[in-house]
Amino acid sequence: MRNIAKPIGTYLIATVFLLIAGYPFVFIFQSSFKSQMEYLSNIWSFPKSLFLGNYERIIQPDFLRYFGNSLLVTVITITLVIFIASLASYVFAKMEFKLSKYLFFMFVIGMMVPVHTTLIPVYVIINKLGLYNKLVGLIGPYISFCLPISIFIITGFFQAVPKELEEAARIDGCSHFVIYRKIMLPLSLPVLSTVAIYNFIYVWNEFIYALVLVDSAQSKTIPLGIREFYGMETINIPGVLTAIAAATIPLMVFYFLAQEKVISSLTSGAIKG
Amino acid sequence: MVNPQFIDRAVEENKKIRNQSKLQYRLMVVLFLLPALIVYGIFNIYGILMTFFYSLQKWSGISAKMSFIGLENYVKLLQDPVLWHSLSNNLILVVVSIAIQLPMGLILALIINSGLKGMKFFRTVYFIPMLVSTVAIGILWSLIYNPSFGMLNAILDLMKMGQFKTGWLGNETTAFAAVLITICWQFTPFYMILMRAGLVGIPNEIYESASIDGANGWKAFWNITLPLMAPVIKTSAVLSLVGSLKYFDLIYVMTDGGPNHATELMSTYMYKNSFVEFNMGYGSSIAAFIFMVAIFITATMLCFTRKTRVGE
Numbered sequence A: 001m002r003n004i005a006k007p008i009g010t011y012l013i014a015t016v017f018l019l020i021a022g023y024p025f026v027f028i029f030q031s032s033f034k035s036q037m038e039y040l041s042n043i044w045s046f047p048k049s050l051f052l053g054n055y056e057r058i059i060q061p062d063f064l065r066y067f068g069n070s071l072l073v074t075v076i077t078i079t080l081v082i083f084i085a086s087l088a089s090y091v092f093a094k095m096e097f098k099l100s101k102y103l104f105f106m107f108v109i110g111m112m113v114p115v116h117t118t119l120i121p122v123y124v125i126i127n128k129l130g131l132y133n134k135l136v137g138l139i140g141p142y143i144s145f146c147l148p149i150s151i152f153i154i155t156g157f158f159q160a161v162p163k164e165l166e167e168a169a170r171i172d173g174c175s176h177f178v179i180y181r182k183i184m185l186p187l188s189l190p191v192l193s194t195v196a197i198y199n200f201i202y203v204w205n206e207f208i209y210a211l212v213l214v215d216s217a218q219s220k221t222i223p224l225g226i227r228e229f230y231g232m233e234t235i236n237i238p239g240v241l242t243a244i245a246a247a248t249i250p251l252m253v254f255y256f257l258a259q260e261k262v263i264s265s266l267t268s269g270a271i272k273g
Numbered sequence B: 001m002v003n004p005q006f007i008d009r010a011v012e013e014n015k016k017i018r019n020q021s022k023l024q025y026r027l028m029v030v031l032f033l034l035p036a037l038i039v040y041g042i043f044n045i046y047g048i049l050m051t052f053f054y055s056l057q058k059w060s061g062i063s064a065k066m067s068f069i070g071l072e073n074y075v076k077l078l079q080d081p082v083l084w085h086s087l088s089n090n091l092i093l094v095v096v097s098i099a100i101q102l103p104m105g106l107i108l109a110l111i112i113n114s115g116l117k118g119m120k121f122f123r124t125v126y127f128i129p130m131l132v133s134t135v136a137i138g139i140l141w142s143l144i145y146n147p148s149f150g151m152l153n154a155i156l157d158l159m160k161m162g163q164f165k166t167g168w169l170g171n172e173t174t175a176f177a178a179v180l181i182t183i184c185w186q187f188t189p190f191y192m193i194l195m196r197a198g199l200v201g202i203p204n205e206i207y208e209s210a211s212i213d214g215a216n217g218w219k220a221f222w223n224i225t226l227p228l229m230a231p232v233i234k235t236s237a238v239l240s241l242v243g244s245l246k247y248f249d250l251i252y253v254m255t256d257g258g259p260n261h262a263t264e265l266m267s268t269y270m271y272k273n274s275f276v277e278f279n280m281g282y283g284s285s286i287a288a289f290i291f292m293v294a295i296f297i298t299a300t301m302l303c304f305t306r307k308t309r310v311g312e
Helices: A002-031 A036-041 A053-058 A061-094 A100-112 A116-128 A136-160 A163-171 A176-187 A189-205 A208-213 A222-232 A237-257 A259-272 B004-054 B072-078 B081-112 B119-130 B134-145 B151-158 B172-200 B204-212 B217-244 B249-254 B266-276 B280-304
Strands: B057-059 B066-068
Touching: A002 A237, A002 B081, A002 B119, A002 B134, A002 B172, A036 A237, A053 A237, A061 A100, A061 A136, A061 A176, A061 A189, A061 A222, A061 A237, A061 B004, A100 A136, A100 B004, A100 B280, A116 A136, A116 A208, A116 B004, A116 B266, A116 B280, A136 A189, A136 A208, A136 A259, A136 B004, A163 A176, A176 A189, A176 B004, A189 A237, A189 A259, A208 A222, A208 B249, A222 A237, A222 B134, A222 B249, A237 A259, A237 B119, A237 B134, A259 B119, A259 B172, B004 B057, B004 B280, B057 B072, B057 B280, B072 B280, B081 B119, B081 B172, B081 B217, B081 B266, B081 B280, B119 B172, B134 B151, B134 B172, B134 B249, B172 B217, B172 B249, B204 B217, B217 B280, B249 B266, B266 B280
Parallel strands: none
Antiparallel strands: B057 B066
16 A cells, blocks of 8 residues: 555655646747737637747847847857866866965855856946947856856866876876867866856856846847846737747757756756855 | 086086976966966956945946045945845845755655656756746746736636735735745756755665665655755755845846835845946945855855865
8 A cells, every 4th residue: 555655645746846847838838829819818728729929029130139149158158168267277186386275266266256246346347348238248257257166167077087197198298288188178078068058057047247238239138138028018928928938948958958968067066066 | 437517517407407397387377377367357356356445435337436435335334224124035035945945855856766757757847947047937927926917816716716816026015925936946946956966876775774674764764865965955055045145137027126125135236226326336335245245154154064165
């Protein structure tokens, strides 16, 4: 008796949580195919026909540009973060020098610093550099914000690479840069991809820097875009839900393709952070 | 016999080479660190210092005019009831996060770790809220709470409990609770995957030998699972503590701190003072205050839980 009751109970609870976690997304997608009229007449029903008007509203120059902007900023940021953080991590993991510990601490303590602490100075710096309202202006702060956790994770991994590998390379006359490029980077591809995923989720969804540093339609990113759309179309709920769906789809597709990797990246970022 | 002069010269040469390679070594260190130091130096280190500098100024942020007023902003800050109210909201958020998200996360982790069929599907769905941008979640839940055509009121109608219908976010008594529920909904999956990582790390043999000794179900949970999960739970607590001080997006989108500061957090209050009312001197002192609270809490945590230090 007990043996049957337990799994049934577990499934029951699991299903309740499944509805709580998942139903809002079902709701988003089903509503995105309804017109405003149909939505208001019965918000729970499945769409009677596939109404594509909402998606047509989304596929407009502005919204597509937000998409492109987010993609561009995310890709550039991640590439640079991986490069910059792995170089620094190499030093922290494999080269000894006096200030090493202190500098490493200075970087990782950044994980504890709330964004808001540097918000005003970043706004001032970006203005002074003439980068306000420019996409490029977002990249510096994003990189800086991603560095602590990235350096932390990558250094941990580099430290685990056996010393013998390096020593053998050194005897063959390899410089530190060659060791970094030919040994450490290829070996650490898994951890670099972990860091990339971790930062991808963060940068793609980042809001507050973008809010403060960008105001023109030219340079807005997706989170700003859907927020703006929401402001304009509060009454058109299916329209707003469609915008949310559109902003969410890329991450969902990515997640379904690389689920294990996504989960392990968040876990390693957290367990180590 | 080797000529002693010869040896001297050899030693000299050797030293030179060593010095040279030492210099080279240092150059390498600097070159490798330089990009990180420049970016981090400008936006983080310099940023933090400038926040403290601005906090001592009377400064709108729009005009270049800035005048040194010493600690005046801080005096004002300490007497500002809204700041204390938002600090207490932040602390409530910390408590709720730890008291609800962590246990819920553990329950979900136990469910997906139960080994029953189909758990991979459950895990996949449970995790989705974690991926979606906070802005999107904020909008979604604003629509759920919407007084005229929101899902929540529609559910109440379905359950014939129409008398409880209200504008959840516009009502001072319900707004903060409504926001807290959303936050728990968003972040519980995160603790789920942390807890699950911890559960996977507990070797099955322990349970097997315990079950021989007659420890099953609750007994095993209290005496094996929980103690062995302690490090993960501690880490989660630290993360949710630090995370609670950083909340912004969701509140900004859902209520903007209103109604009447009911959902105000330190971060939204700082943003409003700086970028809406353009009082960046005062905003900076709030930012500095947030920084000090974060550092204080982190330092306290480090003292109490040596094991959950950054770096382990």
